[in-house]
Amino acid sequence: MRFLILGGDSRNIMLAQCLAHAGHNVQMSGLGNDSENQTPIIVKIKEAINSYDYIVGPLPFTIDGENLHMPLSKDTVKLNDLIDVFTGNKVLIAGKIPVNFTEKLIENDIAVYDYLDRDEMSILNSIPTAEGAIQIAMEELPITIHGVNALVLGYGKTGKTLAGKLHALGANTYVCARKSVDFALCEVNNLYSTDYKKVDSIIQNMDVIFNTVPAIVLDSTRLSHVRRDCLIIDLASKPGGCDFDYAKENGIKIIHALSLPGKVAPITAANILYKVIEHIIDERS
Amino acid sequence: MRFLILGGDSRNIMLAQCLAHAGHNVQMSGLGNDSENQTPIIVKIKEAINSYDYIVGPLPFTIDGENLHMPLSKDTVKLNDLIDVFTGNKVLIAGKIPVNFTEKLIENDIAVYDYLDRDEMSILNSIPTAEGAIQIAMEELPITIHGVNALVLGYGKTGKTLAGKLHALGANTYVCARKSVDFALCEVNNLYSTDYKKVDSIIQNMDVIFNTVPAIVLDSTRLSHVRRDCLIIDLASKPGGCDFDYAKENGIKIIHALSLPGKVAPITAANILYKVIEHIIDERS
């Protein structure tokens, strides 16, 4: 396959290497590799576009809603200009692509895949997220994960992987969930489980608490049960799942850890993009 | 809570013990414990019904569509007669309840819960099913599970639990699935995965194959790749997922193993019903 990697951060450079390593024909643009003072990227892309089957854009696609996210390049590419460029039997793969942009491309017969629509992407990302969370716990705690009392709030994709790894490392792992299917899955996976009513009674025994729920589950009431030497690692995307003010006033340490895959394992993060692209290729064949 | 356990097989007797053990008030009827030559069960139930909050029926609720499934009793109870009996603020919990029967009860303000609608039930049942399948493999194979090449077809509830236990026992565990999320989950769970196109190339290396898919995935073509000393255990409900005729003609051993929980671990099977009932009580409180 012939790939044009267009914009994005260093993850896209590593992704280009993965694709090339797998035998694909790969070209990069807007990644700081275009020689300066010359033809604008958009023109070059226009000239080159017919040589590629797949165009791989950044994640996120745009920050300001107008320009392609292209932090490693001095050049800029307007989304509006791209619409005319993307023609023919092409496939675009990128992340968080604006809806109206996607619609226009589909009108132009472009097949569009958004990473964020791919459940397997968040499942695979749960691996570096869980490891990153465990790494932080190892760094911060004066005790080993082995034998620690650990509570995982939420049993979605990240909660499942994290609880599994904590258990594998010998932590006494408790999961707090809502649904009866989750309690059943915890039993299958040899994890202690509790619900949000009963969790308060065990919270004071915890040495570390990981939150994966994007809602204020660690409110002031629940935080009031937390021991002062307990570490809280909040993995929920902004604004997180804790009453940070209450925690600060009461000397409870919370680390709000975001975007862990790119931080703790950038090559793995790029490799996950690669795997998703391979799946897409497989599905199209 | 006050429970009337009504009909069903020995599982319901054990379930009654679980409920009593947990401190509930439990009465059994239609389980061979009613003294003979006396008032018909239906009359006794009618008299007693107001003393109970929960009526727990059999799984399946009926075999012939007309009578309650009550194999341990010499008496019979017609579903039609039951409808008039079930009145007031009662809850009925049973399995595979006929739709029209459920509808009539709901009209009578009875809350109806069917085990088969409870996903946590099939998740919990996947534990004895997986163990039963492994027990059969241990009994049949002249080699240990440890180090065996094992293929699990399908990665639903049973496939997940089974593959996890095989891996835990040291089997080289391969999962054949269709969806990209399943491949991602296999990666999280350290399992080799393949799809239905590529599985044929590894099938000849397998020592044991477990099917969990309710469709003919092991057709004659695929079976033609299976080694003669490979054991196949089909866990899919009737008619199963194999071309049994082809297998027989070609000396391939297939064991069609059904209803394993009740067979290999009847007390666990009853205990699972108990857990589901506890969940229902929790949800109603």
Next chain:
Amino acid sequence: MRFLILGGDSRNIMLAQCLAHAGHNVQMSGLGNDSENQTPIIVKIKEAINSYDYIVGPLPFTIDGENLHMPLSKDTVKLNDLIDVFTGNKVLIAGKIPVNFTEKLIENDIAVYDYLDRDEMSILNSIPTAEGAIQIAMEELPITIHGVNALVLGYGKTGKTLAGKLHALGANTYVCARKSVDFALCEVNNLYSTDYKKVDSIIQNMDVIFNTVPAIVLDSTRLSHVRRDCLIIDLASKPGGCDFDYAKENGIKIIHALSLPGKVAPITAANILYKVIEHIIDERS
């Protein structure tokens, strides 16, 4: 390498297949394959002996102390006659070889290896032994191994492997040991541990007890704490580690399970002999 497989049971036939499969030159004698009414085996061996580097004998080498253990053959071979046959730069590998026989061979410059002197053999055999014990527990218990309270008496080679597999299958696994190093190893391996003083207080909670200690650890006092529905599997070689009379009188079920590898996984058992032989070859090179 050129191997002469001499006597023994069906395990030696499977061993011959393993060796041949690995590319070695293999001949069998005294395994029921010698044509009848002809030259006695001992004469044939004498003629053939120079063609082989390794002679692989039975395990055990002899039952009566006079003749080679050769249950599959109608012929007999006296140990005394073998001494003269084994000459030159040969290697003998077998199990439980009588000491005086070994001494005479060594005088004749024969290198002698006894399986029973090989610790790796008992470690490898602990795998089928543990699986066999678990298989019996699965067959006998009306509950799953998953979630069972299991006690392993002794933390030697078999105890370690068995406890590890029980834990992996989701059993609440307790180990009873004597030495502080064993308590430490249990902690490393996430197992509950107790000593022989404290074990009596937990014994009544156990659903299954596995004994690996070759001494009467389950005496009448300790058995008096065992629940009637608890299953005991005694893996200790004769006479075992239980007061069987007391158990019988009191309705406690004990299964004395011996020689499990050959029974539950004969090909694996043969393969273990093969691996030990490969190690010996490696060490000699």
Next chain:
Amino acid sequence: MRFLILGGDSRNIMLAQCLAHAGHNVQMSGLGNDSENQTPIIVKIKEAINSYDYIVGPLPFTIDGENLHMPLSKDTVKLNDLIDVFTGNKVLIAGKIPVNFTEKLIENDIAVYDYLDRDEMSILNSIPTAEGAIQIAMEELPITIHGVNALVLGYGKTGKTLAGKLHALGANTYVCARKSVDFALCEVNNLYSTDYKKVDSIIQNMDVIFNTVPAIVLDSTRLSHVRRDCLIIDLASKPGGCDFDYAKENGIKIIHALSLPGKVAPITAANILYKVIEHIIDERS
């Protein structure tokens, strides 16, 4: 029991807390808590000694061979002076106690226990050591431990625990060992194993290598097979097991990680001392 904690670093302060928490009567001396400008410690100890059953000293007992290791105190205590103080039916527990000092105490009827003679101590310490090593790998590698190719050199106490945890985290874990029993144990524990002859052929595939062998196993020849992006973590005590000069010249990153328990998990490290002391008390009762 009544304990005098005498000298040592912050681990001994935390140990005192563990012992007090367990209900023992605990006094500290030489840990910076003695008020200044007053009676010398040695005098106070002399006066107090009869009130204690156990004296717990530092690990190591002495750095210079003359004075007790007491880095948190401004005072000094000469070993020679201690000999006269230790009288009566006392027990001394400490680490790396000089042989001649131990002999003199034994003459005085003091029971002496050295941590370093306790195998369970090094087994328990293998847990924080393994976690610390994994933490470093997580921090240094741009990929996750999950899916990494990891080689552990040596399969002693640390090697066993480390390889087990790497496997549990989803690493492709290879162990390099010498003895056939170790290969057998690796098989039991589902680990790939190799010996020092064959390891060179896989070394180039490794992403991370952990050395636990106190000998130069990673010499220049072996290092020449290591990839430039491979991380080496040397856990062997000084001088370590690598040709550090060769590594430096050739751009291979080696981290020589020593005394990890105290660094990454000081409370766990103190707790391990506590557990050893509990074992000693148990053995003496």
